[in-house]
Amino acid sequence: MKYFSFIVLCLFLVVSCQDVQRSEKPENLIPEDKMVNVLTEMSLLQGARSYSKQELEKRGIKPDEYLWEKFDIDSARFASSNNYYSENYVVYQRIYEKVKDSLETLKLHFDSIRELEEEERDSIIKAKRARGDTIIEEEQQHRRPLDSIIPDTFTRSLPEVPRRQEIRRDSF
Numbered sequence: 001m002k003y004f005s006f007i008v009l010c011l012f013l014v015v016s017c018q019d020v021q022r023s024e025k026p027e028n029l030i031p032e033d034k035m036v037n038v039l040t041e042m043s044l045l046q047g048a049r050s051y052s053k054q055e056l057e058k059r060g061i062k063p064d065e066y067l068w069e070k071f072d073i074d075s076a077r078f079a080s081s082n083n084y085y086s087e088n089y090v091v092y093q094r095i096y097e098k099v100k101d102s103l104e105t106l107k108l109h110f111d112s113i114r115e116l117e118e119e120e121r122d123s124i125i126k127a128k129r130a131r132g133d134t135i136i137e138e139e140q141q142h143r144r145p146l147d148s149i150i151p152d153t154f155t156r157s158l159p160e161v162p163r164r165q166e167i168r169r170d171s172f
Contacts, residue, residue, distance in 0.1 A: 022087050023080075030073060030081040032091070036098040038071050038078065043103060 030038065045063040049056060056063065068074055085092045 023083055026077075026080040026084055028077050028080070029084060030071075030077065032085075032095060034071065035081060035085065036095055036102065038067065038073070039095065039099045040102045040106075041067055041070065043099065044106075 045067060049063055064075070068078075085095060
């Protein structure tokens with residue numbers, strides 16, 4: 001009896017999954033190339049939003065509105081196009097491969113810019129060392145991540161507090 005009910009259940013699932021209705025191609029379908037650009041920009045905006053949402057809000061940037069204005073589309077058009085492409089797996093995979101390639105190209109571009117800036121900064125420091133400049137330490141501190149606390153610089157920036165023996169009652 002178990003096997004019979006299992007076979008009936010499998011047949012029911014196979015028959016019920018045969019008639020999958022696919023949505024029709026929307027009239028205002030976003031072309032593939034434009035969809036790649038939209039999804040690439042959306043990924044960048046999502047990264048910016050997750051990195052510093054407060055900074056975006058402080059500057060009055062609304063990522064979704066920016067995206068719709070930049071590509072002259074609306075959220076309904078994007079949703080219908082995204083649904084259509086997601087039902088066509090081969091096309092959707094091709095779109096996402098292009099998005100991935102675009103993001104990797106952008107990463108390489110910005111990494112090369114960062115390397116050039118670091119080389120320039122290093123050459124400035126070397127030139128100042130050759131001149132005997134004393135500001136080098138301060139410039140090297142700017143190269144450290146902003147969220148790190150360096151104990152030396154933290155304690156050096158605190159005002160010097162007189163010791164208990166040095167405090168006189170008449171100074172009040």
